[in-house]
Amino acid sequence: MLIFHNPDHALHQPRQEMFRGRLVPCHESPARLHHVMAELQRRPVGTLREPGPLDDALLRRVHAPRYLDFLAKAWEEWIALDAANAELDVLPSVWPVRGFRHDVEPANFAARLGLYSFDAGTPLMGGSWAAARGGAACAIDAARAVLAPEGPRVAFALTRPPGHHAGPDFFGGYCFLNNAALAAQALREGGCTRVAVLDIDYHHGNGTQTIFYGRGDVLTVSLHGDPRTEYPFFLGHADEHGEGEGQGANLNLPLPAGTDAITWRRTLDQALEAVTRFAPQAVVVALGVDTFEGDPISKFALGSADYLEVGRTLAGLGLPTVFTMEGGYAVAEVGVNVVNVLEGFAR
Ligand code: 6XA
Ligand code: ZN
Numbered sequence: 073m074l075i076f077h078n079p080d081h082a083l084h085q086p087r088q089e090m091f092r093g094r095l096v097p098c099h100e101s102p103a104r105l106h107h108v109m110a111e112l113q114r115r116p117v118g119t120l121r122e123p124g125p126l127d128d129a130l131l132r133r134v135h136a137p138r139y140l141d142f143l144a145k146a147w148e149e150w151i152a153l154d155a156a157n158a159e160l161d162v163l164p165s166v167w168p169v170r171g172f173r174h175d176v177e178p179a180n181f182a183a184r185l186g187l188y189s190f191d192a193g194t195p196l197m198g199g200s201w202a203a204a205r206g207g208a209a210c211a212i213d214a215a216r217a218v219l220a221p222e223g224p225r226v227a228f229a230l231t232r233p234p235g236h237h238a239g240p241d242f243f244g245g246y247c248f249l250n251n252a253a254l255a256a257q258a259l260r261e262g263g264c265t266r267v268a269v270l271d272i273d274y275h276h277g278n279g280t281q282t283i284f285y286g287r288g289d290v291l292t293v294s295l296h297g298d299p300r301t302e303y304p305f306f307l308g309h310a311d312e313h314g315e316g317e318g319q320g321a322n323l324n325l326p327l328p329a330g331t332d333a334i335t336w337r338r339t340l341d342q343a344l345e346a347v348t349r350f351a352p353q354a355v356v357v358a359l360g361v362d363t364f365e366g367d368p369i370s371k372f373a374l375g376s377a378d379y380l381e382v383g384r385t386l387a388g389l390g391l392p393t394v395f396t397m398e399g400g401y402a403v404a405e406v407g408v409n410v411v412n413v414l415e416g417f418a419r
Contacts, residue, residue, distance in 0.1 A: 073118030073418055074217045074224050078231035080206035081105050083199025087161050090192035098195060099369055099401040100246040105232050108397070111407030117414045118228065123209035127258075131208055134250065134257050134283060138177060139241035142188050143248060147198050149181050161195035190244035190304075200233070204248040207231030211251035211396050215258035218354065218392040226393045228414060229255065234398040236277035236358045237304060245275065245304055251396040252358040253283045256290050259394070264353035268293065270343055272382070273360025273398040274370035276308025280358065281322055288317040291350040293343045294358075295336070297371060298326040321350070329371035333378045336363065340385060347389060354392040361400035361409040368401050379409045383416020393417070 082102040088095035112120070132140060150162050164185040168174055178184055207229065214227035229251055236252050237245030252269050259267045269284070271277035271294035284290040292314075299308040314322040323346050325339050347355060361379065363372040374382075386393065395414070400406045 073414065074214065074227040075112065075118040075120050076123050076210035076214050076217075076227065076229050077109065077120055078203065078206040078210050079122050080199070080202045081232045082203070084197065084203035084233050085199065086195035086197060089195055090163060100233060101403065102232070103403050104400065104406050105230065105397075107403060107407035108230060108410050109407075111411040115411050115415060117411060117418050121213070123206065123213040126205050126209040127212055130212060130254065130257060130261065131249070134240070134253050135238075136241035139188050142184055143201055143204070143243070146185070146196055147201065153181060158198070161197050163192050163195055164189045165192060188242055190242050194244050194246050194248075196243075196248075200248060204233055207233065207235065207251050208249045208254050211235070211255040211394070212258045214394045214396075215255040215356075216262055218394055219259065219262040219264070226395075226417060228395040228397070230397050232397065234360070235279070235396060236271055236273060236360075236398050237275070237279045239279040239282040242279075246399075247279060250279045250283060252277065252356050252398075253280050255356045255394045255396060256284070259354045259356070260289060265289065266291070266350060266352040267354050267356065268347045268350055268352040269356045269358060270347055271296070271358035271398075272340065272363065273358055274362040274367065274372055275303050275360065275399060276324065276326070277358050278304045278307040281307060281312065284318065285314055285322060286316045286318045288314075288319075288321050291321045291323070291347065291352060293323045293325070293346050295325040295327060295339050295343050298328055301329055302371070327372070331372050333374045336372055336374060337378070337381070340382070344385065344389060352391065354394070355389060356394045356396065357386060358398050359395045359410065359413060360398035361406055361413070364400065364402050364405060364409055366402040366405060370399075376405060376408050376412060379412035380416035383413040384419065386413075387417045
């Protein structure tokens with residue numbers, strides 16, 4: 073297995089996110105990835121690689137160019153407002169909800185920040201753009217690796233910030249660039265006519281769903297905490313099946329908060345049946361380990377040993393597989409849990 077790790081991830085070191093009326097320390101921290109790297113030293117389940125340069129043309133086929141241009145310059149604009157801003161993370165505070173216009177890009181920075189985001193929990197700072205780009209490069213390189221003639225058939229994009237909440241033109245949920253979607257697009261352009269994205273993070277992969285909602289060539293399947301009570305709240309219900317050519321190519325399997333490992337595993341089997349029915353030539357697994365019983369912001373109950381079994385089950389698809397790193401905030405256990413999935417897969 074090849075493991076593409078993002079050498080720039082720690083440039084994104086957010087300080088604070090908005091939570092219940094106050095700014096609190098951000099759960100999504102560089103330490104998460106450090107723990108995975110440390111566990112990979114103990115259990116070298118694959119070969120570590122750094123990604124090559126990012127394919128910007130592919131990036132612009134997944135995300136809207138005006139959104140990417142905004143992200144590229146956001147920090148500079150923030151500092152230009154006031155030099156003292158260099159000490160502060162950027163957080164949006166105003167959004168164009170129903171009835172407002174999305175087609176006119178405002179000149180005001182705070183307004184554009186709102187246009188291109190959906191929450192106040194995703195701090196942006198000086199290194200965020202470089203870190204997100206490094207992760208996108210990992211995902212695309214991982215996809216290309218599994219399609220290479222003498223390739224490994226399985227690769228992992230080990231990166232942060234995560235990606236599955238980022239849509240065509242919005243950030244949120246700690247995500248800026250959708251690594252899983254970029255991997256899927258790279259697999260399509262690498263010759264796979266049908267690709268599946270299976271999202272097993274605790275949270276619904278709303279960004280990935282939105283990116284592919286009108287397309288029939290990429291199946292999106294997500295099992296997650298029921299959005300009626302769980303983040304991201306406004307998407308991820310069972311009646312969202314896709315539209316137009318994408319009709320039937322989206323499956324959501326929401327589960328109540330508190331769901332145990334047995335029920336979760338049964339639901340994973342359902343997800344895998346849907347993937348198999350779609351008959352893809354490759355699969356992307358958006359791998360979040362915030363389904364762990366000790367996760368501080370999530371409410372499923374998988375134990376560390378369950379992740380070995382998850383890996384084994386995913387390998388049963390028998391497909392070229394790209395993993396992208398998504399959530400998981402029980403920082404000390406993130407390494408063991410992620411590497412358990414990889415080890416279970418490799419066995
Ligand atoms: C609200 C919680 C964001 C969830 C991020 C996540 N700040 N997504 O783990 O998969
Ligand atoms: Zn998550």
